Amino acid sequence: MLAAWLAACGGSSTPPHGSPVTLAADQALGWLGVAPRSSPAPGDWLPAGPSSVVVAMPASGLTAGTALSGVDTAGHVARLTAGAPSKLAYGCDQNRLDVVALSGARLVPGPVWLLPANAPATWRPAPVAIAPLGTASQAHRRTAIGPLALDLRRIDATHGTLAITRPGHTMFTQPFERAAIDGAPGDPLDLRGDGVAIPVPIAAWSLGADGPILIVLRVASYEGTHLTPILVEAERAREVTAMASYLYSCAF
Amino acid sequence: MNPGGAGAATATPGKRTLVEAARADRRTLSGAAWCAKYPTGKTIADLRDASFKADVQAFHDAMVAAATPANALHISISATYRPIERAHLMHYCYNVHSGAVSVAAANAASAAAGIAINWDHGNDATSRAKAGEMVTGYAIAFAPALVSRHTEGKAIDWNLTWTGSLRIAKKGESHKLDCTGTGTSSANLHAVGASYGVHKLATDPPHWSSDGH
Numbered sequence: 001m002l003a004a005w006l007a008a009c010g011g012s013s014t015p016p017h018g019s020p021v022t023l024a025a026d027q028a029l030g031w032l033g034v035a036p037r038s039s040p041a042p043g044d045w046l047p048a049g050p051s052s053v054v055v056a057m058p059a060s061g062l063t064a065g066t067a068l069s070g071v072d073t074a075g076h077v078a079r080l081t082a083g084a085p086s087k088l089a090y091g092c093d094q095n096r097l098d099v100v101a102l103s104g105a106r107l108v109p110g111p112v113w114l115l116p117a118n119a120p121a122t123w124r125p126a127p128v129a130i131a132p133l134g135t136a137s138q139a140h141r142r143t144a145i146g147p148l149a150l151d152l153r154r155i156d157a158t159h160g161t162l163a164i165t166r167p168g169h170t171m172f173t174q175p176f177e178r179a180a181i182d183g184a185p186g187d188p189l190d191l192r193g194d195g196v197a198i199p200v201p202i203a204a205w206s207l208g209a210d211g212p213i214l215i216v217l218r219v220a221s222y223e224g225t226h227l228t229p230i231l232v233e234a235e236r237a238r239e240v241t242a243m244a245s246y247l248y249s250c251a252f
Numbered sequence: 253m254n255p256g257g258a259g260a261a262t263a264t265p266g267k268r269t270l271v272e273a274a275r276a277d278r279r280t281l282s283g284a285a286w287c288a289k290y291p292t293g294k295t296i297a298d299l300r301d302a303s304f305k306a307d308v309q310a311f312h313d314a315m316v317a318a319a320t321p322a323n324a325l326h327i328s329i330s331a332t333y334r335p336i337e338r339a340h341l342m343h344y345c346y347n348v349h350s351g352a353v354s355v356a357a358a359n360a361a362s363a364a365a366g367i368a369i370n371w372d373h374g375n376d377a378t379s380r381a382k383a384g385e386m387v388t389g390y391a392i393a394f395a396p397a398l399v400s401r402h403t404e405g406k407a408i409d410w411n412l413t414w415t416g417s418l419r420i421a422k423k424g425e426s427h428k429l430d431c432t433g434t435g436t437s438s439a440n441l442h443a444v445g446a447s448y449g450v451h452k453l454a455t456d457p458p459h460w461s462s463d464g465h
Protein backbone atom coordinates (compact mmCIF):
# COMPACT_ATOMS: atom_id res chain seq x y z
CA MET A 1 0.00 0.00 0.00
CA LEU A 2 2.89 2.32 0.69
CA ALA A 3 4.22 1.54 -2.74
CA ALA A 4 0.82 2.30 -4.22
CA TRP A 5 0.68 5.62 -2.41
CA LEU A 6 4.14 6.51 -3.54
CA ALA A 7 3.27 5.62 -7.10
CA ALA A 8 0.18 7.77 -6.82
CA CYS A 9 2.33 10.72 -5.84
CA GLY A 10 3.38 10.91 -9.47
CA GLY A 11 6.77 12.29 -8.54
CA SER A 12 5.60 14.70 -5.89
CA SER A 13 4.25 13.96 -2.46
CA THR A 14 1.24 15.58 -0.87
CA PRO A 15 0.96 16.94 2.66
CA PRO A 16 0.31 14.12 5.10
CA HIS A 17 -3.11 13.73 6.65
CA GLY A 18 -4.46 11.59 9.46
CA SER A 19 -3.35 10.69 12.95
CA PRO A 20 0.29 10.36 14.01
CA VAL A 21 2.09 7.32 12.77
CA THR A 22 3.30 5.05 15.55
CA LEU A 23 6.62 3.33 15.13
CA ALA A 24 7.73 0.15 16.83
CA ALA A 25 11.01 0.49 18.68
CA ASP A 26 12.67 -1.92 16.29
CA GLN A 27 11.07 -0.52 13.15
CA ALA A 28 13.63 -0.33 10.36
CA LEU A 29 13.60 3.14 8.85
CA GLY A 30 15.61 2.43 5.74
CA TRP A 31 18.69 4.30 4.60
CA LEU A 32 19.82 7.86 4.19
CA GLY A 33 21.20 8.53 0.75
CA VAL A 34 22.34 11.55 -1.16
CA ALA A 35 21.15 12.61 -4.60
CA PRO A 36 24.29 13.81 -6.39
CA ARG A 37 24.62 16.86 -8.55
CA SER A 38 25.03 16.22 -12.25
CA SER A 39 28.32 18.15 -12.24
CA PRO A 40 30.65 19.19 -9.41
CA ALA A 41 30.14 22.48 -7.62
CA PRO A 42 33.40 23.84 -6.14
CA GLY A 43 33.40 23.90 -2.38
CA ASP A 44 30.18 21.97 -2.10
CA TRP A 45 29.89 18.89 0.07
CA LEU A 46 27.48 17.20 -2.32
CA PRO A 47 28.97 14.58 -4.61
CA ALA A 48 28.50 14.65 -8.37
CA GLY A 49 27.68 11.76 -10.65
CA PRO A 50 25.15 10.07 -12.88
CA SER A 51 23.42 7.98 -10.21
CA SER A 52 20.03 8.89 -8.86
CA VAL A 53 21.15 8.34 -5.27
CA VAL A 54 24.27 7.11 -3.51
CA VAL A 55 24.51 5.64 -0.03
CA ALA A 56 27.87 5.74 1.69
CA MET A 57 29.10 2.38 2.90
CA PRO A 58 28.53 0.33 4.94
CA ALA A 59 24.90 0.67 3.79
CA SER A 60 24.10 -2.47 5.74
CA GLY A 61 21.37 -4.59 4.21
CA LEU A 62 21.16 -2.62 1.00
CA THR A 63 21.95 -5.43 -1.39
CA ALA A 64 22.30 -5.25 -5.13
CA GLY A 65 18.99 -5.53 -6.91
CA THR A 66 16.93 -4.19 -4.01
CA ALA A 67 14.04 -2.10 -5.30
CA LEU A 68 12.76 0.65 -3.05
CA SER A 69 11.38 4.16 -2.98
CA GLY A 70 13.29 7.33 -2.24
CA VAL A 71 11.92 10.71 -1.20
CA ASP A 72 13.95 13.86 -1.76
CA THR A 73 13.84 17.18 0.06
CA ALA A 74 11.20 18.52 -2.30
CA GLY A 75 8.92 15.52 -1.84
CA HIS A 76 9.65 13.95 -5.20
CA VAL A 77 9.42 10.19 -5.06
CA ALA A 78 11.39 7.84 -7.27
CA ARG A 79 11.49 4.08 -7.60
CA LEU A 80 15.12 3.09 -7.30
CA THR A 81 17.22 -0.03 -7.72
CA ALA A 82 20.39 -0.63 -5.75
CA GLY A 83 23.54 -1.59 -7.60
CA ALA A 84 26.59 -3.45 -6.37
CA PRO A 85 29.08 -1.60 -4.14
CA SER A 86 31.10 0.81 -6.25
CA LYS A 87 33.46 3.76 -6.07
CA LEU A 88 32.56 7.41 -6.54
CA ALA A 89 35.11 10.17 -7.09
CA TYR A 90 34.70 12.58 -4.20
CA GLY A 91 36.99 15.05 -2.49
CA CYS A 92 40.68 15.74 -2.92
CA ASP A 93 43.69 13.61 -3.82
CA GLN A 94 41.69 11.40 -6.19
CA ASN A 95 39.69 10.14 -3.25
CA ARG A 96 37.00 7.61 -4.07
CA LEU A 97 34.05 6.98 -1.79
CA ASP A 98 32.76 3.48 -1.27
CA VAL A 99 29.06 3.66 -2.02
CA VAL A 100 26.01 1.77 -3.12
CA ALA A 101 24.69 3.63 -6.15
CA LEU A 102 21.00 3.48 -6.99
CA SER A 103 19.55 3.92 -10.44
CA GLY A 104 16.28 5.62 -11.23
CA ALA A 105 14.94 9.08 -11.88
CA ARG A 106 17.13 11.98 -10.85
CA LEU A 107 16.12 13.71 -7.64
CA VAL A 108 16.82 17.10 -6.10
CA PRO A 109 20.49 17.15 -5.03
CA GLY A 110 20.70 16.59 -1.30
CA PRO A 111 19.54 14.03 1.25
CA VAL A 112 17.13 11.31 0.15
CA TRP A 113 15.21 9.07 2.50
CA LEU A 114 15.26 5.54 1.14
CA LEU A 115 12.28 3.72 2.58
CA PRO A 116 12.56 0.05 3.47
CA ALA A 117 10.76 -2.28 1.10
CA ASN A 118 8.52 -3.45 3.94
CA ALA A 119 7.58 0.03 5.13
CA PRO A 120 4.16 0.11 6.80
CA ALA A 121 1.24 1.23 4.70
CA THR A 122 0.49 4.06 7.13
CA TRP A 123 3.66 5.94 6.18
CA ARG A 124 3.10 9.06 4.12
CA PRO A 125 6.53 10.70 4.00
CA ALA A 126 6.41 14.35 3.04
CA PRO A 127 9.01 17.09 3.41
CA VAL A 128 8.79 19.48 6.33
CA ALA A 129 9.76 23.12 5.88
CA ILE A 130 12.99 24.32 7.46
CA ALA A 131 13.30 28.07 8.10
CA PRO A 132 15.35 30.35 10.31
CA LEU A 133 13.61 31.82 13.35
CA GLY A 134 14.89 35.31 14.02
CA THR A 135 18.41 36.46 13.38
CA ALA A 136 21.20 34.12 14.32
CA SER A 137 24.10 35.33 16.42
CA GLN A 138 27.51 33.85 17.04
CA ALA A 139 26.18 32.28 20.21
CA HIS A 140 22.62 31.29 19.32
CA ARG A 141 20.73 30.09 16.30
CA ARG A 142 17.12 28.98 16.08
CA THR A 143 15.49 27.11 13.23
CA ALA A 144 11.89 26.07 12.71
CA ILE A 145 11.35 22.55 11.42
CA GLY A 146 7.62 22.31 10.90
CA PRO A 147 6.10 22.31 14.43
CA LEU A 148 9.53 21.85 16.01
CA ALA A 149 12.28 24.30 16.89
CA LEU A 150 15.97 23.48 16.80
CA ASP A 151 18.17 25.63 19.01
CA LEU A 152 21.94 25.80 18.92
CA ARG A 153 23.61 27.55 21.85
CA ARG A 154 27.30 28.14 22.31
CA ILE A 155 28.65 27.31 25.75
CA ASP A 156 32.24 28.30 25.20
CA ALA A 157 34.65 28.71 22.31
CA THR A 158 34.48 25.09 21.24
CA HIS A 159 31.33 23.66 22.86
CA GLY A 160 27.62 24.03 22.36
CA THR A 161 24.30 22.32 22.82
CA LEU A 162 21.61 21.31 20.40
CA ALA A 163 17.98 21.18 21.57
CA ILE A 164 14.88 20.15 19.67
CA THR A 165 11.62 21.33 21.19
CA ARG A 166 7.90 21.30 20.67
CA PRO A 167 6.08 24.22 22.24
CA GLY A 168 6.74 23.81 25.96
CA HIS A 169 8.45 20.45 25.65
CA THR A 170 12.12 19.66 25.10
CA MET A 171 12.31 16.54 22.97
CA PHE A 172 16.03 16.09 22.44
CA THR A 173 19.29 17.60 23.64
CA GLN A 174 22.82 16.82 22.64
CA PRO A 175 26.14 18.53 23.29
CA PHE A 176 28.50 19.22 20.42
CA GLU A 177 32.18 19.99 20.43
CA ARG A 178 34.72 21.18 17.91
CA ALA A 179 37.68 18.94 18.58
CA ALA A 180 41.18 20.34 18.36
CA ILE A 181 43.21 19.37 15.35
CA ASP A 182 46.62 20.76 14.57
CA GLY A 183 46.51 23.53 11.99
CA ALA A 184 42.84 24.43 12.42
CA PRO A 185 41.71 28.00 13.06
CA GLY A 186 41.20 28.80 16.72
CA ASP A 187 38.27 31.15 16.28
CA PRO A 188 35.31 30.55 18.60
CA LEU A 189 32.38 28.62 17.19
CA ASP A 190 30.22 30.95 15.11
CA LEU A 191 26.69 29.60 14.97
CA ARG A 192 25.73 31.92 12.12
CA GLY A 193 27.60 29.63 9.76
CA ASP A 194 27.99 25.95 9.11
CA GLY A 195 31.55 25.49 10.29
CA VAL A 196 33.12 22.41 11.75
CA ALA A 197 31.02 20.70 14.43
CA ILE A 198 27.96 22.91 13.97
CA PRO A 199 24.81 20.82 13.34
CA VAL A 200 22.75 22.26 10.50
CA PRO A 201 19.32 20.86 9.60
CA ILE A 202 19.25 20.25 5.85
CA ALA A 203 16.25 17.95 5.44
CA ALA A 204 13.16 16.82 7.32
CA TRP A 205 10.25 14.59 6.48
CA SER A 206 7.07 13.78 8.36
CA LEU A 207 5.48 10.35 8.18
CA GLY A 208 2.02 11.68 8.98
CA ALA A 209 0.10 14.83 9.83
CA ASP A 210 1.55 14.94 13.32
CA GLY A 211 4.74 13.07 12.74
CA PRO A 212 6.98 11.36 13.47
CA ILE A 213 9.52 13.68 11.88
CA LEU A 214 12.89 12.56 10.63
CA ILE A 215 15.42 15.40 10.69
CA VAL A 216 18.76 15.21 8.90
CA LEU A 217 21.59 17.24 10.41
CA ARG A 218 24.68 17.98 8.39
CA VAL A 219 27.75 18.33 10.56
CA ALA A 220 30.99 19.31 8.87
CA SER A 221 34.18 17.84 10.22
CA TYR A 222 37.72 18.76 9.23
CA GLU A 223 37.91 15.98 6.70
CA GLY A 224 34.36 15.34 5.62
CA THR A 225 30.66 15.52 6.30
CA HIS A 226 28.49 13.69 8.81
CA LEU A 227 24.80 13.17 8.06
CA THR A 228 23.02 12.54 11.35
CA PRO A 229 19.32 11.55 11.38
CA ILE A 230 17.19 12.43 14.41
CA LEU A 231 13.75 10.84 14.72
CA VAL A 232 11.25 12.94 16.67
CA GLU A 233 8.14 11.04 17.74
CA ALA A 234 5.20 12.19 19.85
CA GLU A 235 6.84 11.66 23.22
CA ARG A 236 10.50 11.04 22.49
CA ALA A 237 13.33 11.64 20.08
CA ARG A 238 16.49 9.75 19.28
CA GLU A 239 19.43 9.67 16.96
CA VAL A 240 19.04 6.95 14.35
CA THR A 241 22.59 5.72 14.28
CA ALA A 242 21.85 2.94 11.81
CA MET A 243 21.03 5.55 9.16
CA ALA A 244 23.91 7.91 9.90
CA SER A 245 26.60 8.30 7.29
CA TYR A 246 29.92 10.00 6.74
CA LEU A 247 31.41 11.25 3.51
CA TYR A 248 35.19 11.50 3.72
CA SER A 249 36.44 14.30 1.54
CA CYS A 250 40.02 15.31 2.17
CA ALA A 251 42.92 14.90 4.57
CA PHE A 252 43.32 17.92 6.81
CA MET B 253 55.46 25.67 -17.68
CA ASN B 254 54.75 29.30 -18.21
CA PRO B 255 57.66 31.43 -17.14
CA GLY B 256 57.07 34.97 -16.10
CA GLY B 257 53.70 36.52 -15.58
CA ALA B 258 51.89 39.75 -15.10
CA GLY B 259 53.19 40.14 -11.59
CA ALA B 260 56.74 40.31 -12.84
CA ALA B 261 55.82 43.06 -15.28
CA THR B 262 54.60 45.25 -12.45
CA ALA B 263 57.60 44.65 -10.21
CA THR B 264 60.27 47.33 -9.87
CA PRO B 265 62.94 46.27 -12.31
CA GLY B 266 65.68 48.73 -11.39
CA LYS B 267 67.62 49.56 -14.52
CA ARG B 268 66.27 46.59 -16.46
CA THR B 269 63.30 46.93 -18.74
CA LEU B 270 59.98 45.41 -17.76
CA VAL B 271 60.29 42.86 -20.55
CA GLU B 272 63.69 41.80 -19.28
CA ALA B 273 62.30 41.46 -15.80
CA ALA B 274 59.47 39.31 -17.05
CA ARG B 275 61.88 37.08 -18.92
CA ALA B 276 64.01 36.72 -15.81
CA ASP B 277 61.01 35.61 -13.75
CA ARG B 278 61.21 31.83 -13.50
CA ARG B 279 57.92 31.49 -11.70
CA THR B 280 54.94 29.68 -13.16
CA LEU B 281 51.57 31.32 -13.15
CA SER B 282 48.94 29.82 -10.88
CA GLY B 283 46.38 27.50 -12.43
CA ALA B 284 45.05 23.97 -12.50
CA ALA B 285 48.34 22.47 -13.74
CA TRP B 286 49.82 22.97 -10.29
CA CYS B 287 47.39 20.47 -8.75
CA ALA B 288 49.28 17.48 -10.15
CA LYS B 289 52.49 18.48 -8.40
CA TYR B 290 53.52 17.25 -4.96
CA PRO B 291 50.96 14.41 -4.67
CA THR B 292 49.69 13.26 -1.27
CA GLY B 293 51.05 9.94 -0.10
CA LYS B 294 48.68 7.03 0.21
CA THR B 295 50.87 4.37 1.76
CA ILE B 296 52.41 3.82 5.18
CA ALA B 297 55.81 3.94 3.53
CA ASP B 298 55.07 7.52 2.44
CA LEU B 299 54.91 8.73 6.05
CA ARG B 300 57.90 11.03 6.65
CA ASP B 301 58.05 10.76 10.42
CA ALA B 302 60.11 7.61 10.96
CA SER B 303 58.82 6.97 14.46
CA PHE B 304 55.16 7.32 13.51
CA LYS B 305 55.70 5.28 10.35
CA ALA B 306 57.10 2.45 12.46
CA ASP B 307 54.22 2.75 14.92
CA VAL B 308 51.60 2.63 12.17
CA GLN B 309 53.29 -0.30 10.48
CA ALA B 310 53.41 -2.22 13.76
CA PHE B 311 49.74 -1.48 14.46
CA HIS B 312 48.83 -2.48 10.92
CA ASP B 313 50.79 -5.72 11.18
CA ALA B 314 49.22 -6.52 14.54
CA MET B 315 45.73 -6.12 13.09
CA VAL B 316 46.57 -8.31 10.12
CA ALA B 317 48.09 -10.95 12.38
CA ALA B 318 45.12 -10.91 14.74
CA ALA B 319 42.46 -11.16 12.06
CA THR B 320 41.01 -14.52 11.14
CA PRO B 321 39.68 -15.29 7.66
CA ALA B 322 36.19 -14.91 9.11
CA ASN B 323 37.02 -11.35 10.13
CA ALA B 324 37.62 -10.39 6.50
CA LEU B 325 39.71 -7.47 7.71
CA HIS B 326 39.84 -4.71 5.13
CA ILE B 327 42.27 -1.81 5.37
CA SER B 328 41.92 1.04 2.91
CA ILE B 329 44.27 4.04 3.13
CA SER B 330 43.03 7.38 1.83
CA ALA B 331 45.91 9.68 2.76
CA THR B 332 49.11 9.70 4.77
CA TYR B 333 51.79 12.32 4.11
CA ARG B 334 50.82 15.61 2.48
CA PRO B 335 53.90 17.45 1.17
CA ILE B 336 54.26 20.89 2.72
CA GLU B 337 54.32 22.36 -0.79
CA ARG B 338 50.93 20.84 -1.57
CA ALA B 339 49.51 22.17 1.68
CA HIS B 340 50.94 25.61 0.85
CA LEU B 341 49.39 25.63 -2.61
CA MET B 342 46.04 24.39 -1.32
CA HIS B 343 46.04 26.99 1.45
CA TYR B 344 46.89 29.95 -0.76
CA CYS B 345 44.71 29.07 -3.73
CA TYR B 346 41.77 28.80 -1.33
CA ASN B 347 42.55 32.15 0.27
CA VAL B 348 43.42 34.01 -2.94
CA HIS B 349 40.24 32.71 -4.55
CA SER B 350 38.14 33.83 -1.58
CA GLY B 351 39.88 37.18 -1.37
CA ALA B 352 41.10 36.55 2.16
CA VAL B 353 44.73 36.92 1.01
CA SER B 354 46.02 39.33 -1.63
CA VAL B 355 48.06 38.07 -4.56
CA ALA B 356 50.98 40.15 -3.31
CA ALA B 357 50.84 38.49 0.09
CA ALA B 358 50.49 35.07 -1.50
CA ASN B 359 53.45 35.73 -3.78
CA ALA B 360 55.54 36.82 -0.82
CA ALA B 361 54.60 33.72 1.14
CA SER B 362 55.27 31.41 -1.78
CA ALA B 363 58.64 33.02 -2.43
CA ALA B 364 59.53 32.58 1.22
CA ALA B 365 58.48 28.94 1.00
CA GLY B 366 60.62 28.40 -2.07
CA ILE B 367 57.70 27.63 -4.35
CA ALA B 368 58.01 29.24 -7.78
CA ILE B 369 54.39 30.14 -8.33
CA ASN B 370 53.11 33.52 -9.40
CA TRP B 371 49.59 34.22 -8.18
CA ASP B 372 49.38 37.56 -10.04
CA HIS B 373 47.78 37.36 -13.48
CA GLY B 374 47.74 41.11 -13.90
CA ASN B 375 44.28 41.79 -12.55
CA ASP B 376 42.42 40.68 -9.48
CA ALA B 377 39.56 38.95 -11.25
CA THR B 378 41.81 36.71 -13.34
CA SER B 379 44.12 36.01 -10.43
CA ARG B 380 41.21 34.90 -8.27
CA ALA B 381 39.70 32.86 -11.10
CA LYS B 382 42.98 31.04 -11.68
CA ALA B 383 43.25 30.36 -7.96
CA GLY B 384 39.68 29.09 -8.19
CA GLU B 385 40.77 26.62 -10.88
CA MET B 386 43.14 25.21 -8.33
CA VAL B 387 40.44 25.07 -5.65
CA THR B 388 38.38 23.01 -8.06
CA GLY B 389 41.35 20.90 -9.10
CA TYR B 390 42.18 20.07 -5.52
CA ALA B 391 38.45 19.57 -4.71
CA ILE B 392 38.80 21.71 -1.60
CA ALA B 393 35.72 21.90 0.58
CA PHE B 394 37.26 23.26 3.79
CA ALA B 395 39.97 25.86 4.36
CA PRO B 396 43.21 23.85 4.15
CA ALA B 397 45.81 24.09 6.88
CA LEU B 398 49.36 25.15 6.14
CA VAL B 399 50.70 22.77 8.74
CA SER B 400 48.92 19.73 10.12
CA ARG B 401 49.78 16.27 11.30
CA HIS B 402 49.50 15.14 7.67
CA THR B 403 52.19 17.62 6.55
CA GLU B 404 54.37 16.41 9.42
CA GLY B 405 53.96 12.82 8.31
CA LYS B 406 52.30 12.01 11.60
CA ALA B 407 48.75 11.18 10.47
CA ILE B 408 46.97 8.54 8.47
CA ASP B 409 43.43 8.46 7.11
CA TRP B 410 42.31 4.88 6.71
CA ASN B 411 39.16 2.84 6.83
CA LEU B 412 39.35 -0.27 8.96
CA THR B 413 36.48 -2.71 8.60
CA TRP B 414 35.98 -6.31 9.60
CA THR B 415 33.27 -8.79 10.42
CA GLY B 416 32.44 -10.03 13.90
CA SER B 417 34.96 -9.73 16.71
CA LEU B 418 38.57 -8.84 15.98
CA ARG B 419 40.51 -10.08 18.99
CA ILE B 420 43.73 -8.15 19.40
CA ALA B 421 46.02 -7.27 22.30
CA LYS B 422 47.57 -3.95 23.16
CA LYS B 423 51.25 -3.61 22.35
CA GLY B 424 53.33 -5.65 24.79
CA GLU B 425 50.31 -7.35 26.34
CA SER B 426 48.87 -10.81 25.88
CA HIS B 427 45.26 -10.19 26.91
CA LYS B 428 43.22 -9.79 23.76
CA LEU B 429 40.52 -7.17 23.58
CA ASP B 430 37.22 -7.84 21.87
CA CYS B 431 36.95 -5.31 19.04
CA THR B 432 33.60 -5.11 17.31
CA GLY B 433 32.32 -2.46 14.93
CA THR B 434 34.76 -0.57 12.77
CA GLY B 435 37.91 1.46 13.08
CA THR B 436 35.63 4.44 13.62
CA SER B 437 33.46 3.00 16.35
CA SER B 438 35.53 0.43 18.26
CA ALA B 439 36.81 2.00 21.47
CA ASN B 440 38.85 -1.12 22.14
CA LEU B 441 40.63 -0.81 18.81
CA HIS B 442 41.30 2.84 19.61
CA ALA B 443 42.93 1.70 22.85
CA VAL B 444 45.02 -0.84 20.98
CA GLY B 445 46.06 1.81 18.46
CA ALA B 446 47.04 4.17 21.27
CA SER B 447 49.28 1.49 22.76
CA TYR B 448 51.18 1.54 19.46
CA GLY B 449 51.33 5.36 19.44
CA VAL B 450 48.57 5.69 16.84
CA HIS B 451 45.73 7.77 18.28
CA LYS B 452 42.18 8.22 17.02
CA LEU B 453 40.57 11.61 16.46
CA ALA B 454 36.97 10.99 17.44
CA THR B 455 35.29 13.50 15.17
CA ASP B 456 36.86 12.45 11.88
CA PRO B 457 36.27 8.75 11.25
CA PRO B 458 39.36 7.81 9.21
CA HIS B 459 41.86 10.11 10.97
CA TRP B 460 44.52 8.66 13.29
CA SER B 461 47.70 10.46 14.25
CA SER B 462 50.64 10.59 16.61
CA ASP B 463 48.59 12.46 19.21
CA GLY B 464 44.97 12.30 18.07
CA HIS B 465 45.05 15.78 16.49
